[in-house]
Amino acid sequence: MKDTALNVVAIGIFIMTLSVLVGPMINLSPSIPAIATLSILGLLTFDTLGWENKGVNLFLDTLARFTPEHRERVLHHEAGHFLCAFYLGIPVQDYTLSAWEGLKRGISGVGGVEFDTTSFQKPLSPTEEQLLLDRFCTVWMAGIAAEQLAFDKVEGGGDDRQKITDALALFGQPSEKSPQKQQWGELQAKTLLERNWENYKNLVDAMRERKPVQECYQILGNG
Known part of the structure; x- marks a missing residue:
């Protein structure tokens, strides 16, 4: 639970x-x-x-949505994931900014960016595995990095950290490496966000208006 x-x-x-x-x-x-x-x-x-906690998430999200700060925090968190995925070549399939939106699209949590993760199912060499893991660690920690940059405080990201631990297990690596990979991924994401901060702010505005993924891509590609 x-x-x-x-x-x-x-x-x-x-x-x-x-x-x-x-x-x-x-x-x-x-x-x-x-x-x-x-x-x-x-x-x-x-x-x-x-129901994978979708009911609890929906209930708590409904209460939290009355606070503008919560909505903005979720928005900035997910925009961080989106931007880093774009620049690291990980396809974004969809995104949601509330539990209700996620419920309608079959995505758990209070909001999230849905990535194409089929690469994890393909045969990979040890070098390819490490490169793939590094890219996804950066993307998974990008929401935390974005919150830190935008609000100077992080409230979300527990599920993102768990994804790194799960990915290490998938590749047969010890879970003890997870804190180190989390720290490394957050630093990489922070650097990527700072280098593309104007694009990030434009992406936040686009996602606030619920622009489709392809329009968000155009904003990042034209920045």
Whole structure:
């Protein structure tokens, strides 16, 4: 179960405990908070196992979307992924900026850039594997680098870090290398973003207007 789901579980347990303590004062039956909490836990279990946390992400994203800062943070994070993928030759298939958009397109999370990852399924030499891993490490860490540059603080990126650990396992490399690859990828992404900062800002504006991928490509290619 991911952190978002665990947070909702913790909130549910807290509410149940508070209801049990306060319930007698307002003549609330103890069975009501218990039934409500069990229902929440049941729905969360179904969501985690059968829906890959899309329900939790949608719920939390709906609450967070009322804050302009959250929307801008997601936008800048995903634009970082998009720009670095473009300049490193990794095709972008689609992008979303909210859990609701992702749900409609079958993409989990609160937003994301969907890459062509078929290269991971092809036979590769050790050198080709390392080059491919380096490119994707840079792209996966680009959202974190973009947040740091735009807001001086990073809030997202847990899933991006996990992708690096998973990719290392896919290529038979130890997970202990993940922190080093994350740090390296973030530095590479930061450099790439700084070199193309005007293009990045133009891309942010285009993605804010939900421009299609090909139009975003043209903006980056003409910059």
